[in-house]
Amino acid sequence: MLRLAVATQQETFERIRDPLAERDVEVVPVRASERTLSLSDPDLPSVGAGLVFPSRLMEGGAVAAALDVPWVNDREAILTSRNKAGVLAALERDGLPVPETTLVSNPVDDDVVAEAAAALQDGTGQEELVVKPNSTTRGVGVARVGDPDSLLGVTDYLDLVHDFRATGDRSYLLQEYLPEARDYRAMVVDGEYAGAVERRLPEEATAAGRWKHNVHRGAVAEGVSLPTEARELAEDAAAVLDIEYVGVDLLETDNRLVVNETNARPTVDDKTKYEPGFYDRLVGLIRRTAQKE
Secondary structure, eight states, rough: OOOEEOOSSSHHHHHHHHHHHHHEEEEOOOOOOSOOSHHHHHHHHOEEEEEEEOOOOHHHHHHHHOOOOEESSSHHHHHHHHHHHHHHHHEEEEEEEEOOEEEEEEOOOOHHHHHHHHHHHHHTTSOOEEEEEEOOOTTTTTTOSSSSHHHHHHHHHHHOOOOOOOOOOOEEEEEETTTHHHHHHHHEEEEEEEEEEEEEEEHHHHTTTTOOOGGGGGEEEEEEOOOOHHHHHHHHHHHTTTSEEEEEEEOOOOSSSEEEEEESSOOOOOOGGOTTTTTHHHHHHHHHHHHHH
């Protein structure tokens, strides 16, 4: 039986353990952060491959060196996906639809930020825009603003408390706001669409003015069958980024479908929300990865 090191979220670990065991892959937990690790005698399990490089890249580097196995989504894949600006630039270069976005390389004078925001609002015809840190996940630090004072208040906040531990990245994005957009997470495994969920807020949350669709903030992920256009867009995004196992976040309005972000450490949802061959395809990718030298 192939032993697979897994350093992803707890819910993903629990969901994949039994389906992978049924396919002769033993899921082994590997803790990379919030611990001590002897570098001369590391207390780590014997495994044949890893599933997604640990989120803490420095600690993950030490663990990966000690394990000395190939990873489904190595450090480079994680860095590629985590850089939201880099992802959007690469996708737009290849003609894939993305939201109108401006990268702000911090620190920048307030008047420069305000001018960039005004230009984005004028170009999109939207009074509001989204401010988001370039490298965080789960909606951390993301805000919606509609006037210069609110915008600069948010950027002041980012200057003070932004979590740069993972990459040292102080940049952030100004991005067009797509009102009432439907929010999908499409899973792509080994180049092929493998299922999707739609992330929705409860009606009472929407009525209260909330708009972020992150599951850990209370949204519900419901399994959906995406149309061909959306499936192909997700596959194309994965191909451009050359990431074999990735969640592609799509936003859809009445007249637009765009790639908003990608996640190379995607949370795995309940198997009923994916295509029937999801786990077979994932195991095939894991076994092929384990054979790499």
